[in-house]
Amino acid sequence: MSVMVAVPDSAEGALALTSAIAEARLLGTDVLAVNLGLRPISPEHLMSGETRITILERTHHESHAEVVLHALAEHPETERLVIGVKRRSKVGKALIGSVSQTLLLEADVPILAVKLPH
Numbered sequence: 001m002s003v004m005v006a007v008p009d010s011a012e013g014a015l016a017l018t019s020a021i022a023e024a025r026l027l028g029t030d031v032l033a034v035n036l037g038l039r040p041i042s043p044e045h046l047m048s049g050e051t052r053i054t055i056l057e058r059t060h061h062e063s064h065a066e067v068v069l070h071a072l073a074e075h076p077e078t079e080r081l082v083i084g085v086k087r088r089s090k091v092g093k094a095l096i097g098s099v100s101q102t103l104l105l106e107a108d109v110p111i112l113a114v115k116l117p118h
Contacts, residue, residue, distance in 0.1 A: 001029045002075060005082040006068045006103070009037030011116055012084025017041070019114045020082040024051050032056055032078065034071045036064045065102035072107060082112045 005020035007013040017033060024031045030052040035041050041055060058067050072078055085100045104111055 001027065001079040002032045002077050003027065003029060003080045003082060004032040004034060004068075004071060004075065004078045004109075006064065006084075006099075007033050007035055007037065007041055008064065008084070009039060010084065012086055012114075013037065014042075014084075015114050015116055016082050016084035019084075019112065021051050021053070023080060023082060023112060027079070029079070030054065032071070032075055034058070034068055036067060063102075064099045065106070068099075068103055069106060072109065078109055080110050080112060081107050082114065085113045085115045087115060087118075 003020050003024040005016050007017050013036070020031050020033070032054050033041060034056045035058055056071050060067060060070065062070065068081070072081065081103065083100055083103055100113065104113070
């Protein structure tokens with residue numbers, strides 16, 4: 001079993017990775033980090049003590065949601081997905097599609113959604 005985390009180049013991505021490591025420790029499992037950014041995941045975010053972290057680099061030109069859903073399909077041992085979510089206005093929620101929303105609706109595993117404090 002594994003905890004998968006979607007890690008874009010953002011503060012939400014860093015928080016999601018930190019939260020996934022904590023979740024994996026609670027469950028006694030490893031982390032599969034899907035790198036959605038253009039750069040490698042920062043080494044300081046990978047300092048997790050005894051938790052094993054495997055980086056899954058983005059290899060397709062799909063949307064972020066499709067990349068994560070594809071990774072979930074390739075790793076059926078995943079028992080949880082961790083995502084970082086952004087705060088949006090009511091209008092923003094109504095008009096703009098969201099990677100988080102797509103994952104919440106389409107992923108077949110429980111999802112832990114984390115957001116930055118105000």
